Amino acid sequence: MQPDTTVLTRRAFLSASLLAGGGLALDFTIPVQAAVPAGASVLGAFVSIAPNGAITIMGKNPEIGQGIKTSLAMMIADELDADWAQVSVVQADVDPDRYGPQFAGASLSTPTNWLPMRRAGAAARDMLLRAAATRWNVPIDQIKTAKGRLIHGATKRSLGYGDVASAAAMLTPPDLQTVKLKSPDQFSIIGQPTRGVDSGRVIRGEPLFGIDTRLTGMLYAAYEAPPAHGAKLRSADLSAAKAAPGVKHVFQIQGAGGPGGVVEGIAILATNWWYANEARAKLVLDWDMTAAKGHSSEDYAAQAKALLDANAGIDFERSGDPAKAMAGAAKRIKSRYDYPFLAHATLEPQNCTALYQNGQIEIWAPSQQPQPGRELIAKELGIPLDKQIVHITRIGGGFGRRLNNDYMAQAAAIAKALPGVPVQLLWSREDDTRRDFYRPGGWHEFEAGVDGDGKIVAFTNHFATFGADGKSQRFANMAERHFPARLVPNLAFTQSYMKIGIPMGALRAPTSNAMAFCFQGFLDEVAVLGGRDLPSLILELCAEDKIVGDADAPDIAPKGFHTARARAVVEKVVEISKWAERPKEKGRGRGFAFYFCHQGYFAEVVDVSVADDKSITVHKIWAAGDVGRQIVNPMMAEAQVRGSILDGLAQALEGQKITFTDGAIEQSNFSDFRLGRIDRNPDVEIAWVLSDFHPSGLGEPALPPVIPALTNAIYAATGTRVRSLPIEL
């Protein structure tokens, strides 16, 4: 193989930055690009093998706690037939030409990498096999591999991978599209409960996260952004802040565009972040609040009510004649549902570290999708892509917040103003709460009609949301053909739009985390109206085998909704929770919900009691999930399901909501935007339904159904229907 010039260039650049920083610039080294052990042989973009057999695998995507640094490496190592104990995983820098797309979002890392990662491992194994065949002068099909060794059974010879790695590296890699992959029964690493590759470093408190990046001579930056979304800086007196203890620089940064990039504000740099943050109180700033006026959560709620009352939405989905069918229904029901804006509240506040010198920038970015971050920096700061080196750090929680790269552009803007000085930008918790890209609130009116058997004959939804020009804005939208579209003969979904002045974004299971509550809550009402339960209603709607939406395509997880897969998880959760025998007693009840999103199917049952003082106790949750034929790492898969479920419960039960007046967010910290704690830790029983489909991801799909399963359980326990989040009984 050719020497990797990219690696050499980057190493040279790093050395230059070491010198410029004065002596040893890095107190610790976040592994640089291709941090391959000396003397190791490189077998493709992802695998290198040292003479002693130690294997280094590059982790391409950001690790946000979903376990991807471990599970993608497991896919490679399994096809390579590696000994997992000899594998170490190194986080790759941003280099899409080498690694392909590098992001953590939409639960796509598993489905989109399932074949490419396995092919990378299989290709490296193929090169090792060919090298061994040449060494021994035997046909390649006589050689077997296992646990990092090549074995020629007939002559009882064996070699470690390290013994032939250098010869293998000289060979032409095989065609990745046709390289032979294992059949599932041959997997030895995939499917095994496997500890996270960095867990040891986590529990010892070693530097791993973006906020832990340390460079010699580094200054810490706090950033005073506009106090309300839309506010503009009229004038600034920085003199008192400049004189504050520990402060080295105070300067204004010009805004470059929207909230997703460099937002205007004042950067304060000090020898210690605490000094920089304290000095913010000494800034004398005059903000023009004109553009922020009127953007208030109460106003939006009032506008939405008026829009629902006017009942003049634009068609989003329609089949049959819902008005006529509704008029002829035996029974009808109409209800309104709403949910609030939410923040992400990642525990590691937004931060980013950057060093700009000689026209080049090096960035340590805790970003879920650093590639668009680079493009943002190129666009807003004029630093071309080939003058940027972006290291991906471990991330203290993503939840969709770090799909935005505003903090990355902000750090780059500050660093660009101070060439040669490494800069770490860190937001306070209050900054983090007030400068988010919020899960938008939404308002719905539903109506349904059932026949004498309780079967749905008409169903309508009117969704008041944010958008313009006849379209909803991203993340304030609803999925195309949302359930039960195409499964009910007469159905209409309509939408009305409001203009918004608050940044919106993706929160774990975006749109689904809200829609599940409304749709599955209302369908429970419809089931009660028709004298049945929600699992039977869903099973009836899904009785016929069909795909709603996109037809299946080869080599990707099916995007369309398969009714048969829905039935299987509903039946599974009904079975494991003994739904038919559920106890019915005053103050205690069970609720069910089902949801399909991110190519995954989840049905969940919640067992809850509500005391006389209205306090809610969740006793147990049963979850049945179908994410395809293979659970890659059962240990982390279960952690994702459990975490998603508790995340959903916290949204509903901790009073979580973001409110604002004239563009200024009213919450500030975990004291007024509460997260779940260990006191709510119900038993969660998980059952996998292994269907014969391409595997899909688990960061998100288990979350949406738990909220309606909870509110439906509260109805079963009390007769009180929850139609507004967060829950206030």
Add this chain to the structure above:
Amino acid sequence: MNYTLTINGKRRSVDVAPEMPLLWVLRNELGLVGSKFGCGMGVCGACTVHVDGQAQRSCSLPISDVGTAKIVTIEGVGATPVGQRLQKAWLDIDVAQCGYCQAGQIMSAAALLQQTPKPGHEDIVSGMSGNICRCATYDRIQKAILNAAGKMEAVDAA
């Protein structure tokens, strides 16, 4: 002001403002980055350290109040028998998801086990309720504490 602190058994001197919270001395002056910044007001527990054996939120403890107290951080807790058992238990059942809160969780758990070597469910809830895990690893936190206290059969990962 000059302060000499005893951290993980070593004496360290710093020259900082008296109001500076211990967290920022550890992270930005001494390069001990294991204790994490989460909220800055003592409500999330990510910054938990031991001050003379007591779990304290270092984000809300001014350096001038530390005096001669012995400080132990996540970087040093593994040198204690309880800390060692907890770190092993944490690894055995792989508690961490994103991992950002886990240093604080382990420090709170260590203080709990120092005072209550065989905690029950209620002890764990009250000892750990000051620590937020945004990924909600609470089930494994509870199991790891019970494992470390010798109250459960260890559950091993590959």
